Amino acid sequence: MTVLILAPETDEHALAVAGRLRDLGGEVTIVDLADFPQRASLSASYACCADCGGRGFALELERGRLDLGEVGAVWWRRPQWPEPSPQIADDGHRLFAANEAQEALSGMWHSLDAFWINDPARDQVAHRKAFQLSVAQDVGLRIPHTLITNDPVRARAFVDQRGYRAVIYKSFSATERDWRETRLLRPEELELLDNVKYAPVIFQEYVEAVYDLRVTVVGEELYAVAIHSQETDYKVDFRMDVARARMEAVELPAEVQRGLSALMARLGLVYGAIDMRLTPDGRHVFLEVNPAGQWLFVEEPSGQPIADAMARLLHARDRARRDVRAVAVR
Amino acid sequence: MADDDLPRTRSCGTMPVHERLLRTDSSYLHARARSETNAWEVEAAGGAVARRGITVIPTVVHVVYRTAAQNISDAQIQSQIDVLNRDFRMTNADVRSLPAVFAPLAADARIEFELARRDPSGRATSGITRTRTSAASFSDDDRVKSSRTAGVNAWPSDRYLNLWVCQLGGGLLGYAQFPGGAAATDGVVIRQSAFGTTGTAAAPFNLGRTATHEIGHWLNLRHVWGDDGTGCSGDDFVADTPNCAGSNGGIPAFPHVTCRNGPNGDLFMNYMDYTDDAGMFMFTAGQVARMQASLDADRPTIGYQKAGPKFKIADDPITLKFRDDIPKLQILDQGIPKLPAADIPRIPIRRPIPEILINPVGPVAGRAATPFVLSTPHHSQAWSRSFPGAFQQQLAQLAEQIGQYEQVLGQYQQAHAAGQLAPADVEAFGQLSAAYGQLVEEYQRLAAGG
Ligand SMILES: Nc1ncnc2c1ncn2[C@@H]1O[C@H](COP(=O)(O)OP(=O)(O)OP(=O)(O)O)[C@@H](O)[C@H]1O
Ligand SMILES: [Mg+2]
Ligand SMILES: [Zn+2]
Numbered sequence: 001m002t003v004l005i006l007a008p009e010t011d012e013h014a015l016a017v018a019g020r021l022r023d024l025g026g027e028v029t030i031v032d033l034a035d036f037p038q039r040a041s042l043s044a045s046y047a048c049c050a051d052c053g054g055r056g057f058a059l060e061l062e063r064g065r066l067d068l069g070e071v072g073a074v075w076w077r078r079p080q081w082p083e084p085s086p087q088i089a090d091d092g093h094r095l096f097a098a099n100e101a102q103e104a105l106s107g108m109w110h111s112l113d114a115f116w117i118n119d120p121a122r123d124q125v126a127h128r129k130a131f132q133l134s135v136a137q138d139v140g141l142r143i144p145h146t147l148i149t150n151d152p153v154r155a156r157a158f159v160d161q162r163g164y165r166a167v168i169y170k171s172f173s174a175t176e177r178d179w180r181e182t183r184l185l186r187p188e189e190l191e192l193l194d195n196v197k198y199a200p201v202i203f204q205e206y207v208e209a210v211y212d213l214r215v216t217v218v219g220e221e222l223y224a225v226a227i228h229s230q231e232t233d234y235k236v237d238f239r240m241d242v243a244r245a246r247m248e249a250v251e252l253p254a255e256v257q258r259g260l261s262a263l264m265a266r267l268g269l270v271y272g273a274i275d276m277r278l279t280p281d282g283r284h285v286f287l288e289v290n291p292a293g294q295w296l297f298v299e300e301p302s303g304q305p306i307a308d309a310m311a312r313l314l315h316a317r318d319r320a321r322r323d324v325r326a327v328a329v330r
Numbered sequence: 331m332a333d334d335d336l337p338r339t340r341s342c343g344t345m346p347v348h349e350r351l352l353r354t355d356s357s358y359l360h361a362r363a364r365s366e367t368n369a370w371e372v373e374a375a376g377g378a379v380a381r382r383g384i385t386v387i388p389t390v391v392h393v394v395y396r397t398a399a400q401n402i403s404d405a406q407i408q409s410q411i412d413v414l415n416r417d418f419r420m421t422n423a424d425v426r427s428l429p430a431v432f433a434p435l436a437a438d439a440r441i442e443f444e445l446a447r448r449d450p451s452g453r454a455t456s457g458i459t460r461t462r463t464s465a466a467s468f469s470d471d472d473r474v475k476s477s478r479t480a481g482v483n484a485w486p487s488d489r490y491l492n493l494w495v496c497q498l499g500g501g502l503l504g505y506a507q508f509p510g511g512a513a514a515t516d517g518v519v520i521r522q523s524a525f526g527t528t529g530t531a532a533a534p535f536n537l538g539r540t541a542t543h544e545i546g547h548w549l550n551l552r553h554v555w556g557d558d559g560t561g562c563s564g565d566d567f568v569a570d571t572p573n574c575a576g577s578n579g580g581i582p583a584f585p586h587v588t589c590r591n592g593p594n595g596d597l598f599m600n601y602m603d604y605t606d607d608a609g610m611f612m613f614t615a616g617q618v619a620r621m622q623a624s625l626d627a628d629r630p631t632i633g634y635q636k637a638g639p640k641f642k643i644a645d646d647p648i649t650l651k652f653r654d655d656i657p658k659l660q661i662l663d664q665g666i667p668k669l670p671a672a673d674i675p676r677i678p679i680r681r682p683i684p685e686i687l688i689n690p691v692g693p694v695a696g697r698a699a700t701p702f703v704l705s706t707p708h709h710s711q712a713w714s715r716s717f718p719g720a721f722q723q724q725l726a727q728l729a730e731q732i733g734q735y736e737q738v739l740g741q742y743q744q745a746h747a748a749g750q751l752a753p754a755d756v757e758a759f760g761q762l763s764a765a766y767g768q769l770v771e772e773y774q775r776l777a778a779g780g
Contacts, residue, residue, distance in 0.1 A: 010426070083423075086412055087405070087528065171703045183709045195702035234710040241712035 001072035001322040002027035003314045004114075006079045008034065012296060013307070014077050020311030026318060029066055031059065034080035037101045044108050057108050068108070072321030073115040073314045076123060078292065115317035117310070122268035123291045129172050129202065132267070132289055139262035141286040144204040152196045158203050164190060168206045168236060182237040207285045212238040213276040215252065216295045217264055218309040222257055225298040226250045226278070238275075247301040256284045263289065271310070335501075336523055336532045339579050340540075340604040343470030343505030344547045345557055351511050361510025365550060365628050369567065372623035377615075379622040381440075382733025384419075387491050387633040388446040392482045393460045393522075394474055394496040399530055400522050402495060406529030407445070407458055410493075413527060413538030414443045414545065417601065417611075424611040429584050431594045433719040435570050437615035438726050440622065440733075441549075442636070443491065450485050467499035472515045484514055488631045491548070492517030493541065495525050503540045506547035509628030518544040534580075537607035546602050550624035551617055553577065554602045562589035570616035571597050577604035615722065635733065699758075700765050707772040714776070721776075728773045735766040 003021055007014035007030055014030050021028040036042065041060040047053025057068035082101035084094040109120055118126070125131065136143050147158040159167050164185040171180060184206055212227040225247050232241035252260075263286075264272055273293025277285045295306045351358040372379060389411065395401035416422040420438040428436055445457025461482040468474040474481035474494045484492045498504070498521040506518045524535040531538075556564020560576035575588035578598035582605065585595030597603070601610045602617070613621075625632070714721035742759045745751050751759065 087409070089405075089408055089412075169703065178704050180703050180706070180708060181710065181713070183706070186706075186709075189706045192702060192705050195700055195705045198699050199701035199703070201702050233712040236709070239713070239716075240710050241716060243716035 001318050001325075002029055002066075002070055003318050004028075004066070004068075004071045004074045005030045005077050006033055006074065007077040008032045008080060011078050013294060014075075016296065016307040017075070017310045017314070020308050021315055024311060024315045026311075026315045028314075029061075031061065031066070032080060033105060034083045035061070036082040036105060037097070038083060038085050042104060042108060044104070044111070055111075057111065068112055071112065071114050072318035073117070074109075074112065075117045075310070075314060076109075076120050076292070079120075113321075115314075115321065117270045117314065118272075118291050119268060126267040126269050126272075126289070127291050129288055132263075135266050136259075136263055136286045139259050139266060141256075141259040141263060142283050143286050144207050146205075147203045148200055149203070150197055150200040152194045155193055155196045155201065155203060156190075159185060159190070159193070162205060166206050168204050170202050170204070172200075172202065181234070181240050184236055206236070207277045207287075208279055209235070209277040210280055211278055213250070213252075213274075213278060213284070214295075214298050215260060215274040215276060216293070216298065216304075216306050217260060217269075217272050217274065218306060219270055219313045221309050222252070222260065223295075223298075223302070223304040223306055223309075224250050224252045225302045225304070227298075242297065247298055249302040249304055252284065259286075267291075270313070337501040337503055337521070337535065339501070340503055340535070340577075340606070341501055342540075342543065342547075342553075342604070343502050344508070344544065345553070347470050347472075347505050348508055351507070355511065358511050361628075362508065365508075365510050365624065366567070368627035369550065369620050369623045372619060372626075373569065373616075377619040377622075379619065380626045381622060381635055382729050382736065384440045384442055384636040384730065384733075385625060385633040386442045386444055386636055388448075388489065389443045389457060389491045389493060390446050390449075390455075390485045391458045392474075392492065392494045393458065394463050394465075394468075394481055394494060395460070395522075396463050396466060396497065400497055401460060401462075402522055402525065403529050404456070404458065406526040406531065407495075408526075409528050409531075410526035410538045410541055411443055411445060414541060417539070417542040418442065418545075418613075420612070422611055424608070428599055428612055429594070432597060432599065432612075434722050435597070435614040436612040437618045437722070438730070439613050439618045440726075440730060441625075441633075446485070446490055450489070463496070465497075467497040468519070469499055470502060470505045470519075474519055475515050475517070484517055487513045487516035488629070491545070491632070494519040495522050497522060503535055504544045506544040508547060509550050509624055516548075518548050520544060534606035534608065539601065539607040539610050542601050543610070546613070546617070546621070549621035550628065551602050551613075551620060553604070554597055554600045566602065568614065568616035568620055570614045571600065571602075574598075578609075579604050579606075581606055581609040615726070699761065705765060705768070707768060707775070711776060725773070725776055728769060728776065732766070732769050732773060735762065735769060739763060739766060 003026055005014045005018060005028060009030055009032055011030075018028045018030055031040070039062055042058070043060070044055070044057045046055040059066040059068065082098050082105065084097035084101070088094045088097055106120065130148055133143055133146055145162075147154065149155055149158075164187060167185045168182050169185060170182045174180070209230055212229045214225045214227055216223045216225075226249075227238045227242070228246040229235060229238035229241075232238075232245050234240035238245060260274060264270075267289070269289070269291055272289040272291055273295060274289045275287040277287065279285060298304070299306045352362070391407050391410075393400075393402055393407075413422075418439040418441040420436060425436055446455055447457065449455040459482060461477075463480045465473070465480040468481070473479035474496050475484055475492075477483055481494070481496075484490075494517065496519065498519065502521065503524045504518065504520040507516055518541065520541050523530050523532045524540040525531060525538070527536055527538050551568075552566040554566050554568075554571050555574050555577050556566050558564025562573060562575055565573075572591040572594065573589045574591055574596040578586060578596055582596075582598050584598075585593060586598060587593070587595040597614070598605055599610055599612055600617075601613055603610060711721075739759075739762060742751070742755070742762065746756070746759065
C-alpha cells in the first residue's frame with residue numbers, strides 16, 4: 001500500500017511529511033494535480049457489473065504508473081487546478097478542458113476506498129466561515145459577537161450598538177490581487193458602509209488578546225501555540241507581523257480541548273489549524289479553522305512534532321487498510 | 331534537412347547591430363542619447379511612468395521562407411504570442427523556480443501582445459504576412475526587412491511591433507534594433523527554429539524565450555552582464571540586477587558567483603542573459619521601469635492601454651483561488667518567498683463562476699462601485715517585512731489598478747465635458763474619483779513605508 005499526497009512537488013509541508021513517512025518505512029507519492037491533463041493522465045475503468053470485473057483507477061505519471069487501488073491513505077494537502085494545454089488557443093475551450101479534467105478527477109477521488117485527510121467533500125463544506133461559527137456555537141465554544149450581512153442598515157446598527165472602536169471587519173476570502181487584513185473600523189470608514197451592499201462582510205466584536213493561539217489538530221492529537229501578537233507592530237491580526245512574533249507551546253484547558261475535538265468531529269475533519277484568541281479575562285475565543293492550514297511556521301519555534309504526527313497518522317491508516325484487504329482476500 | 335544545423339548555444343545580434351548603427355547613422359546616436367537621458371531621469375524620479383496600466387502592442391509577424399518547413403504554421407506563431415503574454419505579465423509558471431533570494435526582484439512588465447487585427451491601411455488582417463524568398467538564409471544585416479533584398483518591408487513601427495521570422499545563418503538566434511533607429515528596420519528578427527513552442531521550434535530554444543529576450547532589447551534593455559566581455563565594469567543601466575562578469579549559457583547551477591556578487595551571484599535566470607530557454611524566466615522591477623520609460627519616450631504612439639480592471643478569475647480556472655489566510659499568491663505558495671502563516675487556497679471543488687457574472691456587459695458606470703472591504707485601505711504595512719515578495723507584488727498591482735482607474739476616469743471626464751453623463755453616471759464618477767484618491771494614497775503610503 002502507499003500514501004498519496006496531493007500537492008505541488010515543491011510544497012514544503014508535503015515534503016516534510018513525505019520524508020517522515022519514508023523514515024517510518026512507508027511508501028509515499030506526491031502528485032501535483034496541475035500536471036493533469038498535460039503531463040499526466042488518469043484512467044477510470046468500469047466493467048458492466050460488480051462481479052464481472054468491478055473497476056479500476058490509475059494515474060499515469062511521468063515517473064510511472066500509480067494504481068489507486070494500492071492507495072490506503074490520501075492527504076488532500078494542496079490540490080491544484082488542472083492546467084489545460086496552452087495549445088488550445090480559445091480561452092473558452094481551455095476552460096472547458098480544465099472543467100472536464102476537474103470533473104473526472106474529483107469523481108475518482110470520491111470513489112477511492114482510502115483514509116482521507118481531509119475528505120474533499122468535508123473539507124469543502126468545513127472551510128466555510130459562516131458554517132464554522134454555527135458549529136462552534138453548537139459545540140459550546142466561545143465565539144465573537146458576529147454579524148454577516150450585505151445590508152448597510154444592519155451593519156450600521158451593529159456598529160452603533162458597540163461603538164466603532166470595538167468592531168472589526170473582515171472578508172471570507174481574497175483573490176491574488178485583492179486582500180485585506182482583519183481591521184478595526186475607523187471613523188472615516190463609517191461613511192463607506194453603504195458599500196456593504198456590494199458583497200457581504202463579516203463584522204465582529206473586537207476580541208482583546210493576551211495572545212493569539214494557533215491550535216493544530218492531527219487526528220486525536222492537539223498542539224497549541226501562543227503567538228505573542230500584542231508585542232508586534234499590528235495587534236489586530238497576528239499574520240501581519242508574524243515573522244517577528246514570539247511563539248511558544250502552551251496547554252489548553254481540558255474544556256477548550258473537548259470543544260475543539262467536538263468541533264472537528266462535527267465538521268468531519270481529521271486535520272485542522274485553528275485560530276483563537278485568549279482574552280485578558282481568560283476566555284478562549286474561537287475565530288476559525290483552516291482545514292488546509294500550514295503548521296511549519298509554528299512547528300519550528302515551538303518544537304512540536306506536527307509533521308511527525310501527520311506522517312504517523314497517514315502511515316498507520318495506510319497499514320490498517322492493507323491489513324483489512326489482506327483479510328478480505330483470504 | 332541537412333542544411334539546417336540547429337544552434338546549441340544562444341547568440342544574439344543586437345549589440346553588433348547597435349554598433350553598426352552607431353557608426354553609420356548619426357540620428358541613431360542622438361536618439362540613443364535622448365533615450366538614455368530619459369531612462370535615467372525616470373529612474374531618478376523613482377520610476378514614475380505615464381502608462382501605469384497594461385499596454386497592448388499590435389504585432390505583425392512576417393514569415394519569410396524558402397522551404398515549406400520554414401513557412402511556419404499559424405499555431406507556431408500563436409504559441410509565441412502566448413509565451414510573450416505570459417513572460418511580459420509574469421504569469422509564466424517557471425518564475426516559481428526563481429531562488430527565494432531573488433524573488434523580490436521579479437516584476438510584471440505590464441505589456442501584452444496581440445496579432446494585429448488591422449493592417450496599415452485599415453483592412454482586416456490575421457497579423458501574419460507570408461513571403462517566399464530566394465535567400466538561403468539571412469544574417470543581422472537587415473536584408474530580411476526589405477522586399478528589395480529578398481525580404482519584406484516593415485509595417486509602420488509607430489503602430490506595430492514587426493517580428494520577422496526567417497532562417498538565420500551563423501548560429502544566430504535573433505536580433506533586435508534598440509529604440510531610436512530607422513523605422514524601416516525597427517523590430518525584431520527571430521530564427522524560425524527559435525520561434526514559439528511548436529512546429530519547427532527546436533530544443534533548447536523551443537520555449538519562445540528568444541523573442542522575449544529580443545523584445546526586451548527592442549524596449550531598450552541591455553544584456554544583464556553589461557556587454558563588456560567577462561569584465562566587471564559593464565553596466566546594463568538597471569540598478570536591481572546584480573553586477574556580473576560574462577554571459578551565462580546552458581542552465582547554470584545556482585548560485586554562480588562573479589564580480590563579488592556573492593552569496594547570491596549572477597541573476598542568470600533573467601531574460602536578458604544567454605541561458606537556454608528553460609533557464610530564463612524573469613524581468614526585474616528595474617528592467618520593467620526601463621522598458622516602460624522607453625515606451626513613454628521612444629515609442630509613445632505604440633499600443634493601447636487596456637481599459638478597466640479585468641478580473642483574473644474570469645480568465646481561467648487556475649487562478650480561481652479563494653479562501654485562506656493572507657496574501658494568497660500561488661507563486662508564493664511554491665516557497666518563494668516564504669509565507670509561513672499563509673493558508674493558501676484550495677481548489678474550490680465547483681464550477682468556476684460564469685464569466686458573464688464577473689464581466690457584465692454594460693456601461694462603464696458599473697465599475698464605480700467597490701465592495702466595502704476593498705474600499706478601505708490596509709491599516710498596517712507590517713506585512714511588508716514578513717512577506718517582502720508579496721509586498722512588491724502588491725505595489726505593482728496597485729500601480730496597475732491606478733492606471734486602470736485613470737483610464738476610466740479619463741473617459742468619464744471627456745463624457746462629462748461633452749455633457750453626456752446622466753445623474754447616475756455623475757454619482758458613479760464621484761465615487762470612482764474617491765476610490766481613485768484612496769488608491770493613490772495607499773500607494774504612496776505603501777511605497778513610503780516599505
Ligand atoms: N473578532 C476578532 N477580534 C480580534 N481579532 C480578530 C478577530 N477576527 C480575526 N482576528 C484576527 O485576525 C486574524 C485572521 O482572522 P481569521 O482567522 O478569522 O480569518 P483569515 O485568516 O483571514 O481566514 P482564512 O484563513 O480563511 O483566509 C486572526 O487570527 C486574529 O488575529
Ligand atoms: Mg486565519
Ligand atoms: Zn541579446
